[in-house]
Amino acid sequence: MGDTRRRGPDQRVVVAALFVATMFITIMDTTIVNVALPSIARDLGVAPDSIDEIVVSYLVSLAVVIPASGWLADRFGTRPVFLAALAIFTAASALCGLAESVPELVGFRILQGVGGGLLTPVGMAMLFGVFPPAERARAARILVVPTVIAPAVGPILGGVLTDQASWHWVFLVNIPIGIVAFVFGALFLADHRRPSTGGFDVVGFVLSASGFALILYALSVGPTRGWTSPLILTTAGVGVVATAATVWWELRRTHPLLVLRLFGNALFRNVSLTLGAMFMAFMAVLFLIPLLMQTVRGASATTSGLVIFPEAIGVLVASQISGRLYPTVGPRRLMMGGLAVIALSTLGLGLLGVDASLWAFRAVLFVFGFGAGLVMTPAQAAAFATISRADNAQASALFNALRQLAAAVGVALVTTALSLARPGETGGGAAAGDLGGIFQWGFYVAAAVAALGIAVAARVRDADAVATMGRPAA
CATH class of the missing domain: 1.20.1250.20 (MFS general substrate transporter like domains)
Structure with missing residues (x-):
């Protein structure tokens, strides 16, 4: 199976600790920024309704890399992919905290999403890899901690950091957790890979990433832009077509990027x-x-x-x-x-x-x-x-x-x-x-x-x- 046994702590403990720490900061990032948006707009001198792209860019970036996460983990191993993703996410968090303009912040949020989009599925694969089926309920209780608590903690922490310090800290707070987790993982995390994985499915990646990202963009922006907006209709339509093409293509591949047969x-x-x-x-x-x-x-x-x-x-x-x-x-x-x-x-x-x-x-x-x-x-x-x-x-x-x-x-x-x-616009x-x-x-x-x-x-x-x-x- 391609396992490499490393001496050290029980891998169930190592993976569980890394999963909770890293999933907490990546999932929390989807909500912690929301409460800081007005402060970011004021500080960077832009209108409050013009910075939704700071949130949307992160979500779309997550969507782009998730389809490739399984292939990358199988080909290069869960350990190097997980650590590389954690390094990218942590470095991008630091860059977000140092951003001096909206375009810079959006660019660094995209980079942050690349790391976060790899961390979540690879971390889950590691967790279920070290916990045998009979212990999956125990592993699931670990999954609950970051998956559900992080979105609830995000608004509180984001509000406190913004009110008591500055909006920069909603990003900088990730750095110490990321560094500690990276060092811990580099020292104790074992590797797993599946050497029989085929070559990278470029067509499948382009289709799936485009479809998923465009649909997610339309869903995120559609309610505010209007569902009949030409931009939303175009992105949603192209996204649906790309997703349908993904299904057609992947089901015909010997080594697909997304193993849709699992459904x-x-x-x-x-x-x-x-x-x-x-x-x-x-x-x-x-x-x-x-x-x-x-x-x-x-x-x-x-x-x-x-x-x-x-x-x-x-x-x-x-x-x-x-x-x-x-x-x-x-x-x-x-x-x-x-x-x-x-x-x-x-x-x-x-x-x-x-x-x-x-x-x-x-x-x-x-x-x-x-x-x-x-x-x-x-x-x-x-x-x-x-x-x-x-x-x-x-x-x-x-x-x-x-x-x-x-x-x-x-x-x-x-x-x-x-x-x-x-209510309709009736004045007042x-x-x-x-x-x-x-x-x-x-x-x-x-x-x-x-x-x-x-x-x-x-x-x-x-x-x-x-x-x-x-x-x-x-």
């Missing part, structure tokens, strides 16, 4: 789609709450982040419970129950009045996070149950690409719902109560997405995931 695996496909539905609702709510708090309630960025944070506590509590229930209950019922909790709690957020106590929002968000934890642990434990170790890197690339796309779709759906529900601004009613529709859409996820989760067969449940197959 023929019923367990991997259904669990990935279930987790995708969960992430659509999850990221939609994390987008709506700060916006509601700051535009309707007039709360600060820090306060908005603190309102969200009970969600992270709910995830941690549920991940421990679901991890213990998983061997006996199995993934299907846990995921269905978790999505039901998400749907009901999201509906509850929509029914809360604009002037409701912040503690009421925190309580409902705790329940919301609890539902997410019930979904994430069994989903991430079961998804790779019938995937061979040789296909771990490729499956991780597909898994993360789908998750990234789901997050963008979720935000785009609720943003569009807000724009459709907004909308009252707080009117704005609260607009936000209700965003929460209702997110709840509907979670409810649809229940139907997908019902298609998961516990028997297929038995290898991860600590029981012998029937």
Whole structure:
């Protein structure tokens, strides 16, 4: 299998520590910058509505490199690719913190996305490579920490750093973590590669990277530019065509860049789609709450982040419970129950009045996070149950690409719902109560997405995931 055994600490401990540290800073980077955008605009002397490209450039850059991550890890080894990606991400974070203009910052954010786009799938492949199937539930509890807590911590940390220091620190904060993780990985991380990997599929890379990036761009910018904008229609249309061409091309390749046949695996496909539905609702709510708090309630960025944070506590509590229930209950019922909790709690957020106590929002968000934890642990434990170790890197690339796309779709759906529900221009601004009613529709859409996820989760067969449940197959 191409393993190279290195003396030192247990690789499960090494990989878990690296995964948590690096995934935390890369995933947090998708939310920590948002609260600093007004400060960046003022400091760099540009209009606040002209710097969304700082966020979008990072997301699109992630999308471009994720398809190549599996091939790179298989060909060059998980260790060198992971360390190179970490070095790129850390160096780019430093450059972002030193940027003196918007074009410089956008360029460095693109470089940062290259590192982040490789770190996430390669890190996941390493994690599932060192944890055997019977211990996947334990590995999934590790995955939950950065995946769900980082987006909630980002707004709080971003607000504090911006208010107490400067916007530069939302990027510079990554440097000490990145350096320590790199040194630790260079000393103790073992390598894995699959030497039988074919040559690099240039056509597949161009098609998949273009399609994924253009679709993600359209989803990110469409709600604000307008879905009928020629730019959005063109990018979305070309993105869909490129994605369709990717499927046609890759299914005919002996050594494809993206092993799309893995979606023929019923367990991997259904669990990935279930987790995708969960992430659509999850990221939609994390987008709506700060916006509601700051535009309707007039709360600060820090306060908005603190309102969200009970969600992270709910995830941690549920991940421990679901991890213990998983061997006996199995993934299907846990995921269905978790999505039901998400749907009901999201509906509850929509029914809360604009002037409701912040503690009421925190309580409902705790329940919301609890539902997410019930979904994430069994989903991430079961998804790779019938995937061979040789296909771990490729499956991780597909898994993360789908998750990234789901997050963008979720935000785009609720943003569009807000724009459709907004009163027409009749002169004068909308009252707080009117704005609260607009936000209700965003929460209702997110709840509907979670409810649809229940139907997908019902298609998961516990028997297929038995290898991860600590029981012998029937």
